[in-house]
Amino acid sequence: MDSWITVTNLSLDTAALMLMIIGILSIMINRSMDSWSRRFFGVLFIVLFFYVFFNWCSVIWRMLGEPAWLPPPKPALFWESLLSGMLIPLLVVYLLRCTGEDIRKSGLFALILGLFAVYAVLLIVTQFTTFIYYYSLDGEYHRGPWYPLLLVPPILSMLALFAAVLRRRERLSRRQFTSFLVYSLMPLIGMLIQIAFYGLYTIVLFTAAAAMVMYVSMLTDQVESYVRQQEVLATQRANILVLQMRPHFIYNTLTGIYHLCGSDPAAAQRVINDFSNYLQHNFTAIAKKETIPFREELEHTRAYLAVEQARHEGMLHVTMDTPFINFRLPPLTLEPVVENAVKHAFDPSAGTLEIVLRTRETGKGAEITVEDNGPGYSPADDNEPHIGLENIRERLSMMCGGNLTIEMRDTGGTKVTISIPGKK
Numbered sequence: 001m002d003s004w005i006t007v008t009n010l011s012l013d014t015a016a017l018m019l020m021i022i023g024i025l026s027i028m029i030n031r032s033m034d035s036w037s038r039r040f041f042g043v044l045f046i047v048l049f050f051y052v053f054f055n056w057c058s059v060i061w062r063m064l065g066e067p068a069w070l071p072p073p074k075p076a077l078f079w080e081s082l083l084s085g086m087l088i089p090l091l092v093v094y095l096l097r098c099t100g101e102d103i104r105k106s107g108l109f110a111l112i113l114g115l116f117a118v119y120a121v122l123l124i125v126t127q128f129t130t131f132i133y134y135y136s137l138d139g140e141y142h143r144g145p146w147y148p149l150l151l152v153p154p155i156l157s158m159l160a161l162f163a164a165v166l167r168r169r170e171r172l173s174r175r176q177f178t179s180f181l182v183y184s185l186m187p188l189i190g191m192l193i194q195i196a197f198y199g200l201y202t203i204v205l206f207t208a209a210a211a212m213v214m215y216v217s218m219l220t221d222q223v224e225s226y227v228r229q230q231e232v233l234a235t236q237r238a239n240i241l242v243l244q245m246r247p248h249f250i251y252n253t254l255t256g257i258y259h260l261c262g263s264d265p266a267a268a269q270r271v272i273n274d275f276s277n278y279l280q281h282n283f284t285a286i287a288k289k290e291t292i293p294f295r296e297e298l299e300h301t302r303a304y305l306a307v308e309q310a311r312h313e314g315m316l317h318v319t320m321d322t323p324f325i326n327f328r329l330p331p332l333t334l335e336p337v338v339e340n341a342v343k344h345a346f347d348p349s350a351g352t353l354e355i356v357l358r359t360r361e362t363g364k365g366a367e368i369t370v371e372d373n374g375p376g377y378s379p380a381d382d383n384e385p386h387i388g389l390e391n392i393r394e395r396l397s398m399m400c401g402g403n404l405t406i407e408m409r410d411t412g413g414t415k416v417t418i419s420i421p422g423k424k
Helices: 003-029 035-063 073-099 107-126 147-167 174-196 202-244 247-263 265-287 294-312 334-345 379-383 389-400
Strands: 133-135 141-143 316-321 353-362 365-372 403-408 414-421
Touching: 003 035, 003 202, 035 073, 035 202, 073 107, 073 133, 073 147, 073 174, 073 202, 107 147, 147 174, 174 202, 202 389, 247 265, 247 294, 265 294, 294 316, 294 334, 294 353, 334 353, 334 365, 334 389, 334 414, 389 403, 389 414
Parallel strands: 316 353
Antiparallel strands: 133 141, 353 365, 365 414, 403 414
């Protein structure tokens, strides 16, 4: 091999190795990317590192005159080629993850896996024949008459990935689409250059660079998504105080306390204490940026209900069955749901309003239910000037992956269920 090609290959391999080391170190210290993506890129960079490493070993082996401490070119090339073939199946797994497809039902993944299997068989056959490639006694690499056959599976895999990315562009973010497009094309360009210039290992650097571009792009996309979520949460927190602190509720509570001061001072003191606790929890919840222990939200709800029970003088009955409290949830999740039940289900002419609050541990986490015996929930109710249930759903989803559902009870009234997933 010409000396300039050897020096060029060594430079290309060294640059690719440095890129992969930087990528692995970045994965180890980075916490801005979700855990699944971090694991994926960790595996991708490790596979790429050893892929480049075996290619680098082959170049060094020739430069240093066949040292015994390095693997010979033939087994090194086998592992290098096999590892390179694993890259497209890995990328397809990530593509299906980004588009929400089931890998077990994916025809694309089955096709790519089949092509990889064919490629692996060809590589194994190559170790015992000279039809595809071989090494002469002096350690020089030579292509056999069937060498193009070895390139068919990886080229078809790259083209299939490229077509799959184009078909799924509507389900990918702009950065995701660009990243997959770059990763589909760059190794293919490197392969074509390598075919045209015999002995030059351009595909190694092109593949490593494509992986790094994809990683940086995906990381940027997730960071921007996180920032947008935080902006939404900040806007909601800013609006919660105005929405939650309904003027008529404050006015009615203070008026009730005023009248109690003359007729029942002790009761007035209790209501003032409960109302003070309610206000304190409200102001504290506004400042919270993370999930809080359920016991804090439960105390907030108790304070609110105590004020309402004093206002409605025996017309509101509350049952609490909360044996399971060892979990966290977004602030102002339970209290607004209970408040909605009181606001929309209470009708003095219909008799006592019964509210039942329960918690239980499920196999997937925690579950909270709030039931009432009122007239039932109407979607139009959520347009009233209070914290909407859709607002709660969004915060549950963004802050802890939870969910909120509403259903009508068979015996009348409404049942709201809040699901909080457990830690994985």
